[in-house]
Amino acid sequence: MTNSIGEIRNADFLFVIGSNTSEAHPIIAMEMKRAVRRGATMVVADPRKIWMSTIAEKHLQLKPGCDVWLLNAMAHVICEEGLVDETFVAENTEGFEAVRETVKRYSPEAAEEHTGISAEDIRWVARKYATTEKAGIYYTLGITEHTHGTDNVYALANLVLMTGHLGKPSSGMNPLRGQNNVQGANDAGATPIFLPGYQRVDDPEVHARYEEAWGTTFPSEPGLNLNVMMKEVGKSIKGLFVMGEDVVLSEPNCMELEKGMNAAEFVVVQDAFLNETCRFADVVFPASVFAEKEGVFTNSERRVQRVRKAVEPPGEAREDWRILIALANASGADWSFDTAADVYDELVRDADKFSGISHARLDATVELPKTGLQWPCPTPDHPGTTFLHEEGILRGKGLFQAVDYRPPAELPDETYGLLLSTGRTLYHYNCATQTRRESGLDAKQSEAWVEIHPRDAKKRGIEDRDLVEISTRRGSVRVRALYSRQVQPRCIWMPLHFFEARANVITNDAGDPVTDTAEYKVCAAEVRKVEEGEARDGLFPGTFYGVDAPA
Amino acid sequence: MIERGEPDQPKRPARSIQVDGRQMPFQAGETILEVAQRAGAEIPTLCHDPRLEPAGACRTCLVEVEGQRRLLPACKTPAQDGAEVRTETERIDRHRKTLFALYLTDHPQDIEVAERGAPNELLEMAARYEAPRDWGFMESLRDNRDGDRNPYIHFNADTCISCARCTRYCEEVEGVSAITLAGRGAETTIATVDGLSLMDTTCEMCGGCVDVCPTGAMGEKMPLTREAKPERELTKVRSTCNFCGVGCQLDLNVDPDANDGRGQVVKVTSPPAGTTTNDGNLCVKGRFAYDFIHHEERITSPLVRNDAGELVPTSWENALSVAAAGLQGVSERHGPNGLGFVSSSRCTMEENYLVQKLSRAVFKTNNIHQCAAT
Numbered sequence: 001m002t003n004s005i006g007e008i009r010n011a012d013f014l015f016v017i018g019s020n021t022s023e024a025h026p027i028i029a030m031e032m033k034r035a036v037r038r039g040a041t042m043v044v045a046d047p048r049k050i051w052m053s054t055i056a057e058k059h060l061q062l063k064p065g066c067d068v069w070l071l072n073a074m075a076h077v078i079c080e081e082g083l084v085d086e087t088f089v090a091e092n093t094e095g096f097e098a099v100r101e102t103v104k105r106y107s108p109e110a111a112e113e114h115t116g117i118s119a120e121d122i123r124w125v126a127r128k129y130a131t132t133e134k135a136g137i138y139y140t141l142g143i144t145e146h147t148h149g150t151d152n153v154y155a156l157a158n159l160v161l162m163t164g165h166l167g168k169p170s171s172g173m174n175p176l177r178g179q180n181n182v183q184g185a186n187d188a189g190a191t192p193i194f195l196p197g198y199q200r201v202d203d204p205e206v207h208a209r210y211e212e213a214w215g216t217t218f219p220s221e222p223g224l225n226l227n228v229m230m231k232e233v234g235k236s237i238k239g240l241f242v243m244g245e246d247v248v249l250s251e252p253n254c255m256e257l258e259k260g261m262n263a264a265e266f267v268v269v270q271d272a273f274l275n276e277t278c279r280f281a282d283v284v285f286p287a288s289v290f291a292e293k294e295g296v297f298t299n300s301e302r303r304v305q306r307v308r309k310a311v312e313p314p315g316e317a318r319e320d321w322r323i324l325i326a327l328a329n330a331s332g333a334d335w336s337f338d339t340a341a342d343v344y345d346e347l348v349r350d351a352d353k354f355s356g357i358s359h360a361r362l363d364a365t366v367e368l369p370k371t372g373l374q375w376p377c378p379t380p381d382h383p384g385t386t387f388l389h390e391e392g393i394l395r396g397k398g399l400f401q402a403v404d405y406r407p408p409a410e411l412p413d414e415t416y417g418l419l420l421s422t423g424r425t426l427y428h429y430n431c432a433t434q435t436r437r438e439s440g441l442d443a444k445q446s447e448a449w450v451e452i453h454p455r456d457a458k459k460r461g462i463e464d465r466d467l468v469e470i471s472t473r474r475g476s477v478r479v480r481a482l483y484s485r486q487v488q489p490r491c492i493w494m495p496l497h498f499f500e501a502r503a504n505v506i507t508n509d510a511g512d513p514v515t516d517t518a519e520y521k522v523c524a525a526e527v528r529k530v531e532e533g534e535a536r537d538g539l540f541p542g543t544f545y546g547v548d549a550p551a
Numbered sequence: 552m553i554e555r556g557e558p559d560q561p562k563r564p565a566r567s568i569q570v571d572g573r574q575m576p577f578q579a580g581e582t583i584l585e586v587a588q589r590a591g592a593e594i595p596t597l598c599h600d601p602r603l604e605p606a607g608a609c610r611t612c613l614v615e616v617e618g619q620r621r622l623l624p625a626c627k628t629p630a631q632d633g634a635e636v637r638t639e640t641e642r643i644d645r646h647r648k649t650l651f652a653l654y655l656t657d658h659p660q661d662i663e664v665a666e667r668g669a670p671n672e673l674l675e676m677a678a679r680y681e682a683p684r685d686w687g688f689m690e691s692l693r694d695n696r697d698g699d700r701n702p703y704i705h706f707n708a709d710t711c712i713s714c715a716r717c718t719r720y721c722e723e724v725e726g727v728s729a730i731t732l733a734g735r736g737a738e739t740t741i742a743t744v745d746g747l748s749l750m751d752t753t754c755e756m757c758g759g760c761v762d763v764c765p766t767g768a769m770g771e772k773m774p775l776t777r778e779a780k781p782e783r784e785l786t787k788v789r790s791t792c793n794f795c796g797v798g799c800q801l802d803l804n805v806d807p808d809a810n811d812g813r814g815q816v817v818k819v820t821s822p823p824a825g826t827t828t829n830d831g832n833l834c835v836k837g838r839f840a841y842d843f844i845h846h847e848e849r850i851t852s853p854l855v856r857n858d859a860g861e862l863v864p865t866s867w868e869n870a871l872s873v874a875a876a877g878l879q880g881v882s883e884r885h886g887p888n889g890l891g892f893v894s895s896s897r898c899t900m901e902e903n904y905l906v907q908k909l910s911r912a913v914f915k916t917n918n919i920h921q922c923a924a925t
Contacts, residue, residue: 004828005797005828006828022755024795025795025796025797026755026757026834026835027797027799027829027832027833027834027837028797030724030725030726030830030832031830033724033725033726034724037723037726055726176796176797177795177796178795178796178896178923179795179796179896179897179923180791180792180793180794180795180796180798180896180897181796181896181897181898181899181900181903182796182896182921182923183796184896184899184900184903185894185895185896185898185900185903185921185923186921187900188900188901188903188904188907189903189904189907190894190903190904190906190907190919190920190921191907191919191920191921192917192918192919192920193917195907195911196904196907201911201917210911214908214911214912216912217915218911218912218915218916218917219887219888219911219915219916219917221917222917223888223910223916223917223918223919223920224891224918224920225920226893226920226921226922229891229893229918229920232891233891236885236888236889237889237890237891237918238881238884238885238889238890239877239878239880239881239882239885239889239890239891240890240891240892240893241878241890241891241892241893241906241909241910242893243892243893243894243895243898243902243906244894244895244897244898244922245893245894245895245897245922247893247922250922265877265880265881265884266877266878266880266881268874268877268878271850272843272849272850273843273846273848273849273850274848274850274862278862281854281856281862282855282856282873282874282877283853283854283855283856283870283873283874283877284850284853284854284855284862284870285853285870285874286849286850286851286852286853286854287850289793289843289844290790290791290793290897290899291788291790291803291816291841291844292844293899294899295898295899295900295901295902296791296899296900296901297791297793297798297899297900298798298900299791299796299797299798299828300796300797300798301798301828303798303828304900305791305798305800306789306790306791307790307791307793307899308788308789308790308803309788310786310788310790310803310805310814310816311803311805311810311813311814311815311816311844311845312813312814313813314813314845314849314851315849315850315851315852316851316852316853316867317849317850317851317852318867320898320899320902321899321901321902321905324902324905324906324909325905326867326871327871327874327875327909328905328908328909328913330871330872330874330875331875331878331879331909331913331914332875332913333909333912333913340899340901343901343904343905344900344901344904346904347900347901347904371800371822371826371827371828372798372828426755426834426835426836427756427835427836429794429795429836429840433843434840434843435836435840435843437842437843437846437848438839438840438842438843439702439842440702440703440756440773440839440840441835441836441839441840443702443750444702444750444756
C-alpha cells in the first residue's frame, strides 16, 4: 500500500476493484464504511454483487477478466476530457505518451460492449476519480490472479500517475495483502530473485556482500518462482521443504501437483497440523502457531508489529525459527541465534529499509500508545513512513506502461459453458487448516457451495441446494448449488476453503507471463446435478446472500 | 497515535474553552468531553465510545457549564468559544451518586453475579463515586433472548443498561444493524429482527458489541460455557492477528496455570479504540477463532515415514538427521537446484529470513519462494 490503513477513513473517493473487502479484509472494510458514512463516494468494480456494493454509489458489475477494458476506458475519458494532471506527469513520470496513444483505442462505448458496463457509468467514474483530491484505489486478488494480472496492475498505476494521485494522504494505490505476513515474507527475502530488503540476488555487489556476511558461497542466478517450482515438482525438483503451507490444497490444478509430489524423492513438511501435503512427507516437524512464538509480522501498510509468545507449544512442538536453526545445524551449518531478536538483528544488518526497527524499539511503542513502525525506517531515530512517494517517486520517475487487453487463458465454450471464479469468505481463511477447526466458524459455514444464477441452474435441471458436480478440463468437485443473483448469468463462483471440495482441483494453472501468478479467477466450467438433497444447517453463507435468493 | 490525516475542513480562527479553570484551545466540532479529556479531566462515561456518534444516553458525563441552568452531557455538547466548564463540583457529585444508585436498582450488585467474564464498569464507577446501594431492588424486566444458537455472543439482559453502545456500533461501525433497541422504559432490551438467532441475521459475528459493552451484558459465550477465569485474573499478551494482512493488534487473554502450566488462550480482546491501526475493532476470525491454538489435532511430536509407508513419531534428533540427510541426498544426486523451498507468509519475518538463508547458504539454491506468491 502506498497509503496507510488509517488514512482510508478520510478519503473522499474510494475505487474498490477486485476486492471483496468486507469478507477478506473486514477491518479495512470498516474504515471504508466509515469514510462512506462521512460522505465519501465509493465505487465498487466486481463481477459479483458483494456487500460493499450495497453501500457503493455505483457498482460496476463487469464481466470477469475485462478489467483492462474498463481501466483503459477510464484513462481514455481522463485524457479526452483534459483531466490529466499535466504538471505531475511532466515532473514525476515518463512514458505517458505511449499510454495516451494506446487508450485512444479504448472508448467507453467500445468498453461497454466488452465489460457490460454502460459508457455513461465509465465516464462518470473516471471524472469523479480524476477530479477528487483524496481519491484512493484499493485492489486485491481480483486484479492479480489473472494471466493478465500484471497488465491490470499497470492499467491501475496508469490511472494513478496520470491524475497525480500519489504521495498524498488518502490518495494512492493500495493492494490489500491477503496474509498476515505476506509483506514481511517478501521483505525478508523469501523470494527467488531478492535477498532481504528487495536486493537482487544477481546484483554482483549485493551478492558479494551477502556471501561475505554469511561466510559462504551461494549461486547468484535467480531461482524458480513458486508456480513454476510447483509445476517442476517430481520433474527437475526432486526434494521439497515446505513450511507452514498446504501446497497440495492451495496451488492451482493441484491434481497435477499431487502426481509430482508422488514422483519427488524427499519431502519435508513443517506445520502445526497434519495437512494434505503431509500425505507426501518423509519427515514432519511439529511447528508452532503465532501465539507460541516471538517475532514480527509486517502488514499491508508496511507496518512492522510484534508477535509475542503467550503460551507454550503442545507436546514436543517447537517454534519454527528454532526448528530451522536445528535443521541448518544438522545439515552442517553453524548458526547460533539464541532469540528471535537475534535473527531479526542479522536480517536488518544488511537491509537498511528496516534497520531502524528492532524488537526493543517495537516493544517500546506499545505504551505510547502506538503500534509498530512503518518501513522505510533506516535509522533508530527515524519515525517510519506513513505514505510512500511523498518527496517524489521512489524509483526516480513513475513509469507508465501502456497495456492492451488480452483475454483470459480459458473462456467458456460449447463444452464448458460457464465461467468459474473462486474466492474467499469472511468465516474461513485460505486452506482453513485453522478455521475449519473452529466449531463456531464451522457452524456458520460447514459445507462448500457454488453460487449459480437461477437461470443457468434451471437450464440444467438444478434446484436450489442440490448436490452438483463442477467440472473443468482439469477435474471435478462436488458441492451444493446455491441459487444466487449475486453472480451474473453464465458466471459461477465458489469458495476455496473446503478440502473436501477443493476448488483448486479445477482451477487453471496458466500463469501471468511476468509473475507466474495463476488464473484462479477465470476458467471455463460446467455444472451437472448429482442428487437432490437437504443441505446441512451451516450452508447459509451469510444472510446477505439470501437477500435476493428465491424462497 | 495512528496517523490518519485529517478530513478537509475550512480553517477557522483559534477558539478556546475553560475546563476546571484551565484554558483549552479546540477545533470546530469538538465536544466538551473531547476537550476536557485532553485537559486531563476525569469524566465518567458509559455510553460513550470515540468510534461512535455521541448519544448522550447514559447521563454519567454531565458537567456544569457557566450560565446554563441544567447540567449538560459533555459527550454530546459541542465546545463553544469562551464557555466555562466545571467537571468536579458538589452538584455534579450529587448527580453521579443519584444516577448510579438508580442504575443499581435493577442491576445485580454482587460482583460474582454481575461480572460474567468482562469487568463491569458500572459497578466500578458506583464504587468510585460512593453511590448509595440501599435504594431497593427490582427485577430486571428486559427480555433475554435465551436460546440463541449462535456460537459466540451471549446476551445477559440482567446487566444491560440500555446505553446502546452495542447497537450503535453494529450500525455505525460494522454497518450491519443486526441488533437494535426494542421495547420501552424498563423493558428496553437489545433485540434482533423477530427474535432470530444472530446466526440468521445480518450479523457478521465481529463481536464489536462484546467489546464496547461497559457492563458485560454482551459477553463472549465460549469462556462462559467453559467456566474460564474472569478477565481480570487473566494475563493479557499484546500480539498481532495471524489471519489477513491488516495486522490488527489484539490481546491474547491467557490463563497461565491452565493446560498443565503451558498456559491457555481463554479469549481474545482488542486494545482500546484509537491506539492501534484496527482502532479497537476485530473481525470474527481475530476475536473468536483461537481454538485452533489448543486443538487436539495439533502435531505434538516429530514424525518420519517408516518402511511400511506410515508416518510414525520419532525423536527430534532422528527427525532432524533424517531430514538433513534426505535433502542432502537429493542435492548430491540432482544438484542443488533439485531442491525447492516453500516458505510461509503466515510465519514470522525472522522465520522467512531463516528459510531463505537455509535454502541459499546451506543448500546452495535460490529456489525459495513464500507461499503467497501464487
